[in-house]
Amino acid sequence: MKSIEHIDPIFERLFSKINPQIADSFTDEQLKAIQRGFGSQVGARHSLDIRVSVPIPGLRFYLVLLAGSERRSQQRLQNxxxxxxxxxxxxxxxxxxxxxxxxxxxxxxFSFLWSSFSPISTSAYPTSIPWIFDKSECEHTSRTWRNEKCWDDQHSPTF
Known part of the structure; x- marks a missing residue:
């Protein structure tokens, strides 16, 4: 390949795919004109440029997200x-x-944020106490014996 100052890596990669006999036939003026054409793409950076290879075993997968001001012509957009x-x-x-x-x-x-701003109920709910099995022990702890279970009428839902 002929000598060109400041070779653009994209230009060099694409130019290396050209048959060497054809590549040698280009004049310095033609090479500089082609390089200028590729060079216009190098300076055009995107405001948002995320390029990620996604490591999925057995697959070669990548994701590119680009955003910036629109500089393409209407004809190019249609194409x-x-x-x-x-x-x-x-x-x-x-x-x-x-x-x-x-x-x-x-x-x-939003559910988490809503619940953090919602007031917590302080109402008491009756619940059975599963570790108390007889009426005397239940009444001794100031609870109510009903339907063969010990009930606590002051159980808090935040307990």
């Missing part, structure tokens, strides 16, 4: 709609799972 449709089987499964997880997490968080 990419056909190449990368939003509603396909994989996307629908992923979005459904993501929304299910989001809703269940939201429900859990």
């Amino acid at each position: 990419e709609k056909g190449i990368y449709p939003l509603f396909n089987t994989g996307n629908i499964i992923f979005l459904t799972g993501f929304l299910a997880i989001l809703l269940s997490c939201s429900f859990t968080i």
